[in-house]
Amino acid sequence: MQLNKEKADFLQKAIEEWQSQELLSDEQAVQLKQSITVRKFDWKQVTVYAFIIAVACAVLSIIVLLADKPLRALIEKFTQITDFGISSILTIFTGLIFWYTKRRFEKHPDTPFSNSSFLLFGAFLSLAMISYWAKTLQVFQHNYAFIFLLSAIIYAGLAVYFNSQTIWVLGILMLALAFGTFTGSSEEQFLGLNFPMRFIPFSLLILSLLMILKKNERLKSFYRIHYITGLLLFYVALWLVTIFGNYSSYERWLEVKQLQFLLWDGVLFAVAATGMYFGLKLNDFILGNSSLVFFILNLVTRYFEYFWHPLHKSIFFMILAFIFWFIGSRAEKLWNLKFLEEK
Secondary structure (H helix, E strand, C coil): CCCCCHHHHHHHHHHHHHHCCCCCCHHHHHHHHCCCCCCCCCHHHHHHHHHHHHHHHHHHHHHHHHHHHHHHHHHHEEEEEEEEHHHHHHHHHHHHHHHHHHHHHHHCCHHHHHHHHHHHHHHHHHHHHHHHHHHHHCCCCCCHHHHHHHHHHHHHHHHHHHHHHHHHHHHHHHHHHHHHHHCCCCCCCCCCCCCHHHHHHHHHHHHHHHHHHHCCCCCCCHHHHHHHHHHHHHHHHHHHHHHCCCCCCHHHHHHHHHHHHHHHHHHHHHHHHHHHHHHHHHCCHHCCCCHHHHHHHHHHHHHHHHHHCCCCHHHHHHHHHHHHHHHHHHHHHHHHHHHHHHH
């Protein structure tokens, strides 16, 4: 059994623990240890990063090509391709990519990363296709919210069809872009809420969909990633509110003292502490860890806001080091206490 060094060390310690508790005999422990080999280089991570970079570069290449007016004009001059022609070509290429991706999923199930890279490329290509059709048909030119909304619907369908969690997250992000574009189309605040503030109810709406995902057999596999994405949207929005409040004007925000945002600081602390409590109590790893991250982020943000200028930088970082040590030691004790209770 080949494992990376971290997993191999963990398994070695687990075997030794089972041996000390007499759950394994000495002979069995030796046999299990001998079956573990440390992988010298983790090619899996390299594969993932390589495919991510490849897809990103391919998408960037298309975006630059479509955005570069002189280059596009030169291509159109020699090829006489109209917007309708470009839209049609993008549609054909998108269809071919998805057809090829489907075949790869069926014939090469042992190469999930390369399969997903084709799927991801097809997803981005479909966004370019939708954008160009909107330009060709001269619809949604002044508000791109409907383009993002249509992309979100297509991504949701693709995610279910290919059972891709990555495309599901892209669908949620497209839905967030559609919401942000639609509500930000006017210069005034939307229902009296600035951008960070209005994404709090939006993220809660996203989290409310978890009940549907949990009950639907075809959507159950997206529950975890949907939960993580929804929580991150919620906590990021709430964290930004602690910084900007409900101000949309940068000039007005500069005139306001940060002390006026103390209420929102307290709200984030209270929500994060509640999330940590229930995460620990219910063994909800996602809720507990997300809440802990943003509790610490809120603490560090407030520390920088209120003490960066008054304190000498040496004392500033010394106190910061103590804060992180204190948080780490408390978290370690809570974790060990929870572990002992489970045992």
